[in-house]
Amino acid sequence: MSYLGIVALVAAKDLRTELRSREQALSLMVFALLVLVVFNFAFDFTILDFGSLGPGILWVAFIFSGVLALNHAFRIEREQDRIEGILLAPIDRSAFYLGKVLSTVIFMGTVEAVLVPLSAILFNQSITPRLGLMVLALVLNTIGFAAVGTLFAAITTQTRRSEVLLPLLLFPAAVPIALAAVRATSHILAGRPFARYANWIYMSAAYDLVFIAAAVLLFDYALQE
Amino acid sequence: MTANARSAPAAPLVAVRGLVKMYGGFAALDGVDLDIGPAESVLLLGPNGAGKSTFLRLVAMLQRPSGGTIRLWGEDPARADRTALRRRIGLLSHQGFLYDHLTAAENLVFYGRLYGLAMDAGRARAALAEVGLEGRRDDVVRALSRGMQQRLALARALLHDPGMVLLDEPFTGLDRHGARMLQAMLRARLDGSRTCLMVTHDFEPAIPLATRIVILAGGRVALDRPAAGLDAPGLDAIYRGVTDLAMPPPSAS
Amino acid sequence: MRAMPSRILIALTALAVPVSLHMALVVAPTEEKMGVVQRIFYYHVPSAFMAFLGVGLCAIMSALYLWRRERRFDIMAHAAAELGVLFCTIVLVTGPIWARPVWGVWWTGEVRLTSTLILWLIYVGYLLLRENAENREQAARWGAVVAIVGALDMPIIYKSVEWWRGLHPKVLKISGGGGLDPSMERALLVCTITFLLLFATLFLERVRVALLEDEVEALEHAIGRRPAVAAPASGPGGTRS
Numbered sequence: 129m130s131y132l133g134i135v136a137l138v139a140a141k142d143l144r145t146e147l148r149s150r151e152q153a154l155s156l157m158v159f160a161l162l163v164l165v166v167f168n169f170a171f172d173f174t175i176l177d178f179g180s181l182g183p184g185i186l187w188v189a190f191i192f193s194g195v196l197a198l199n200h201a202f203r204i205e206r207e208q209d210r211i212e213g214i215l216l217a218p219i220d221r222s223a224f225y226l227g228k229v230l231s232t233v234i235f236m237g238t239v240e241a242v243l244v245p246l247s248a249i250l251f252n253q254s255i256t257p258r259l260g261l262m263v264l265a266l267v268l269n270t271i272g273f274a275a276v277g278t279l280f281a282a283i284t285t286q287t288r289r290s291e292v293l294l295p296l297l298l299f300p301a302a303v304p305i306a307l308a309a310v311r312a313t314s315h316i317l318a319g320r321p322f323a324r325y326a327n328w329i330y331m332s333a334a335y336d337l338v339f340i341a342a343a344v345l346l347f348d349y350a351l352q353e
Numbered sequence: 354m355t356a357n358a359r360s361a362p363a364a365p366l367v368a369v370r371g372l373v374k375m376y377g378g379f380a381a382l383d384g385v386d387l388d389i390g391p392a393e394s395v396l397l398l399g400p401n402g403a404g405k406s407t408f409l410r411l412v413a414m415l416q417r418p419s420g421g422t423i424r425l426w427g428e429d430p431a432r433a434d435r436t437a438l439r440r441r442i443g444l445l446s447h448q449g450f451l452y453d454h455l456t457a458a459e460n461l462v463f464y465g466r467l468y469g470l471a472m473d474a475g476r477a478r479a480a481l482a483e484v485g486l487e488g489r490r491d492d493v494v495r496a497l498s499r500g501m502q503q504r505l506a507l508a509r510a511l512l513h514d515p516g517m518v519l520l521d522e523p524f525t526g527l528d529r530h531g532a533r534m535l536q537a538m539l540r541a542r543l544d545g546s547r548t549c550l551m552v553t554h555d556f557e558p559a560i561p562l563a564t565r566i567v568i569l570a571g572g573r574v575a576l577d578r579p580a581a582g583l584d585a586p587g588l589d590a591i592y593r594g595v596t597d598l599a600m601p602p603p604s605a606s
Numbered sequence: 607m608r609a610m611p612s613r614i615l616i617a618l619t620a621l622a623v624p625v626s627l628h629m630a631l632v633v634a635p636t637e638e639k640m641g642v643v644q645r646i647f648y649y650h651v652p653s654a655f656m657a658f659l660g661v662g663l664c665a666i667m668s669a670l671y672l673w674r675r676e677r678r679f680d681i682m683a684h685a686a687a688e689l690g691v692l693f694c695t696i697v698l699v700t701g702p703i704w705a706r707p708v709w710g711v712w713w714t715g716e717v718r719l720t721s722t723l724i725l726w727l728i729y730v731g732y733l734l735l736r737e738n739a740e741n742r743e744q745a746a747r748w749g750a751v752v753a754i755v756g757a758l759d760m761p762i763i764y765k766s767v768e769w770w771r772g773l774h775p776k777v778l779k780i781s782g783g784g785g786l787d788p789s790m791e792r793a794l795l796v797c798t799i800t801f802l803l804l805f806a807t808l809f810l811e812r813v814r815v816a817l818l819e820d821e822v823e824a825l826e827h828a829i830g831r832r833p834a835v836a837a838p839a840s841g842p843g844g845t846r847s
Contacts, residue, residue, distance in 0.1 A: 129469050137466050141452065148454040148493065185657035204452075213450030213509075215415060217467045218439040276755065283748045287738040297735065297752060300727040301759050311770065327769060335762060342758055346751045349672055352417075376741060380827075 131223050138227025143234065145204065152200050152235060156193045160239050163189035164247060170235040183313035186247060187306060190240055191273065195295055196353050197235045198277045201228050202285035215351060225278060229340070232274040233267075258316050265316060268332035269309035275336060276301050279343040282350040308332045365390045366426055366517055366548045367412055373420035374407050381407040383572030384421065391516075394549040396559050396580065399569035400596055408569065409521050412550060413444050426516075440468065443515035447525035449506035451494045457481060457505050458490040461512060468513040484508045484538055500531030507538055509559040517548045524555040532558045556592075557585050570596050612810050620802040624791040626793075626800035634793035647702045648793055652801035653696040654722065656762075659805060660690025661725060664732075665757030668750035677820065678813075680746035683753060684736070685812040687729050694726040717771050721764045796816055 129137065146152055167185040172181035205211040214224055244262065248254065277298050284293040299306075308328040367389040374382040380405040389395055399405045410416045411423060414430045423430065425438050451460050458477040465472030465480075485502040487556045494502060503523060510518065520539075524532045536558040543549050543562065553559050560583060568576035568591075576595045583591075630648035637644035666685035670676075701719045702712040713719070732752045739745035 129466050134467065137463065141455070141463050144459070145452060145454045208448045208450070209446070210448075210450050210452065212415060212446070212448070213464070214467075216413060216439055216442070217446055217464075218436040218469065219435070221466060221719070238593075275706060279751065279755065281737070283751065286744075287735075288739055293731070293735060297728070297731040300724045300731065300763075303724050304759070304762045307766045307770045313652060331762070331769075333767060338758060338762070342755060346672075346754060349747050349751055352747065375827075 129219075131220060134219050134223035135230060139234070141228040142201070142204075142228070142231035146231075146235070150161070152197065153238065156197055156235060157242060158241050159196060160189040160193040160243055161246075163192055164243065164250075168250075180314065182247060182253065183317065184309045186243065186313065187269075187309050189243060190236060190270070190309075191299075191302070191306065192241055194232075194236050194270075194273055194277065195298065197232050198274070198281040198298075199285060199290060199294060201232050201278065202281050206285055211351070219350045221351060222344040225343060226340075228282075229271070229274045229278045229343075232278060233270050236270050236274065237266070240270065253317060254270050258319065261316050261322070262313070265309065265312040265329065265332070268329065268336060269305050269312075270337040272305040272308075272332055272335045272339065273298075273302050275339045275343055279347060279350060280341075282347065304331060304335050308335070364426075364427055364562035367550070368413075368424040368427070369408075369421070371421035372408070372411065372418055372423060374404070374411060374416065380572050382411075382418075385569070385574055386570070387567065387574060387577070389548060389550060391548055392545050394543060394545075394562055394564045395551065395567055397550060397552045397567050397569060398554075398556060398592060399575075403569040404572045405569050406521055409519050409550060409552045413442060413519050414438065414442045440513060441516045442519065443510040443513065443517070444519045444521065445503075445507055445510040445523050447522040449494075449502050450509065451502060451506060452514070453495045454493055456491050456493050457486055457497065460494060460505065461509060465512050470513060480508045480512055481505075483542075485534070498531070499526050500528070500534060503527060503531065503535055504538060507535065507542070511542055515547070517550070518543060520549065520551040520553070522553050522555075523551070524553060524558055536562065556588055560585060560588060562597070566591075568592060568595050585589040612807075615803065615807050615810065619807045621795075621798070622800040622803050626797045629793040629796045634790050635787060637790075640708045643704060643707045646700050648797040650697060650700040650704060651750070651794060652798040653693045654718070655798060656801050656805045657693040657697055657722065657725065657738075657794075659802075660686045660688075660693060661729065661753075661757060661760065664729075664753045665691060668741055668753040671746055672750050673753075677746075680742075680750075681820075682782050683746075683749065683837065685809055685816065687732050687749070687753065688812065689808055691733065692727045692808075693801075693805075693810040694722055694729065694741065697722050698726060715771065717764070717768045720767050720771075721760070723765075724763050725756070725760060728759070730750070732756065734745075 164185065167181075167188070171181060172235055193329065200212075205214065216219075244266070262269040277294070280297045280301070281290075281294055308331045312325045312328040312332070315328075363542040365388040367387070369385055369387045372385040372387075373380060374381050381402070381522065385404070385408060387408075398407050407416070411418055412425070414425075414435055417431065425433075426441065428438065430438060452463070455463065458474060458481065461477040461480050462472045462474070465476065470476075478487060478490055479505055481490050484507055486501060486508070489497060489501060494505065497505065507523075523535060523539075527535060532555065539562055549562070551559055551563065560580065565579050566578055566583065566588065567574060567575065576591065607810060626648075634645065634648070636642060663686035664683045667679045671679035671683060679822055698719070701716075701722075705714050706712050732749055735752060736745040736749045739748055
């Protein structure tokens with residue numbers, strides 16, 4: 129099977145498992161929603177402008193639920209040592225890595241697809257004129273987060289304190305993504321011209337390229353015995 | 354490569370010299386010398402901590418040795434193309450490596466494709482039929498009994514027709530009936546055309562499958578002899594003599 | 607026994623420290639706007655250099671380890687990371703101490719300081735991750751992955767924080783370009799060299815200790831495996847039937 133075939137195979141397996149078990153989707157969604165609600169109570173939005181705070185809040189929600197998704201992605205493989213079935217297979221392990229990134233991006237994307245319109249409704253913000261750019265920003269930054277997150281999660285889920293270690297390592301490393309995501313989203317919502325935030329889009333794209341390349345090279349070391 | 358080629362000078366599939374595996378300061382394997390030839394069926398026994406599972410995992414290339422050499426089909430896994438070597442090995446563990454929420458057929462299709470086989474529903478069916486699970490092909494693995502899961506795992510392990518089969522406590526958690534079924538399947542599939550290395554505490558169902566008995570104790574080979582003519586009590590006597598311990602109670606009921 | 611080069615290094619460092627103290631606290635002129643507290647600059651800046659040196663060295667040693675799998679590369683990577691965290695901490699402590707009397711705030715959100723904070727977090731994470739590995743080889747491997755990702759990330763983090771803060775004038779004028787009195791430059795140079803010597807000394811000592819620890823473990827293990835006292839013939843693994 130070709131390299132990309134393996135990537136698709138792994139992602140498809142994850143998606144099919146999720147469709148059957150629905151273990152993840154619901155808890156991710158609810159968790160992200162909870163974060164939004166907490167912020168809604170934490171700040172008084174009759175005074176504050178959602179446009180300035182909203183993107184930050186949204187991305188906090190996405191990042192926290194993203195960590196849950198990453199932990200889950202590898203917990204399935206850790207249970208019953210299923211990961212050994214993968215380690216024994218005659219495949220390039222970086223293909224497995226990309227498959228996991230793909231399925232994580234899809235899961236996070238699902239949460240984002242629900243939460244962004246929802247927050248737009250809740251806070252009377254219009255996003256439809258700029259939907260395409262919004263999707264671009266979401267996709268690029270989610271990929272970046274998942275790229276580094278999957279590499280780190282492969283490691284941290286082998287430890288006993290994975291819940292603490294993954295955020296500890298990932299949040300600082302993902303700072304460029306967080307900043308790029310919030311800034312780009314903020315400018316897009318405010319309807320500003322592309323040139324204003326083009327650099328943030330390019331930064332996300334560059335981050336994605338650099339770290340996917342690095343992770344493809346490094347992933348085997350994360351899983352070896 | 355016939356079943357009687359045990360003592361023939363054919364190149365061994367597995368050639369191990371002075372194998373050492375350390376975990377921190379503890380030596381799980383402390384100088385193991387062993388050859389496994391084509392079509393041999395080796396039963397590896399020993400007390401807990403003797404290094405049996407560690408040895409098997411090193412052969413499976415799931416871990417790297419701390420010292421000594423290991424050669425698979427004459428090649429050094431640290432230097433050779435491990436992907437090519439993996440294609441020739443099948444592992445059946447007490448953990449089935451099966452995905453709970455996928456059906457039996459879906460699991461086989463996944464693994465088949467992972468191993469580069471042209472898998473489709475038809476071929477999955479055929480593989481399931483060989484282990485008597487054709488009727489359960491659309492049941493999710495969660496719904497299968499432990500015995501059925503092990504048979505499915507066996508089908509998975511043999512899907513890519515490996516030249517060497519590794520079995521790590523395959524009878525764990527099986528009742529007597531399940532153990533007998535698995536034993537029958539193994540006997541049918543390992544009919545002397547495949548090399549087999551079996552690690553288990555459940556020697557009773559395993560002995561009839563073995564051509565050779567190796568006992569590990571203290572990280573080294575303590576006994577290495579043909580299995581011909583040995584039955585369970587005979588093996589038990591030898592085992593006691595070698596290890597000064599009673600054979601650990603089999604995990605099957 | 608310490609080797610000669612190591613002793614020379616320690617001697618040099620011991621000499622350099624009082625010299626640098628003298629240069630920084632006495633010889634260098636007092637800066638007009640900020641006053642005496644500006645002298646922290648002579649420790650803050652070299653510490654930053656050493657922090658980056660530690661991080662860079664860690665990444666290089668990590669890559670070498672993954673390539674060669676030799677224990678000494680891992681030892682050096684670990685030592686470099688520890689020193690990196692140490693000097694990062696100094697930067698993060700001296701920065702606010704400097705900022706408070708001069709600008710009235712502890713934290714200015716300045717680009718360099720913020721980036722250093724993130725760097726600190728990553729390498730503290732590195733050290734914690736290593737602690738949570740099951741064995742030495744795993745700690746080395748995992749650490750190497752994180753160290754390489756961290757080093758690659760640094761320029762990107764810096765850029766992103768810089769863009770985030772916008773383009774208002776830099777609060778802290780650190781660059782040694784125009785505007786720095788020559789005697790201040792000299793003091794900075796002396797302090798930088800001193801810190802470099804300090805780094806090298808600490809690094810070598812740390813590596814030496816790690817190698818000694820390895821030796822002790824190997825000896826303990828050798829004693830445990832082969833008992834010195836005469837053992838009965840049917841010792842572990844010795845029985846043949």
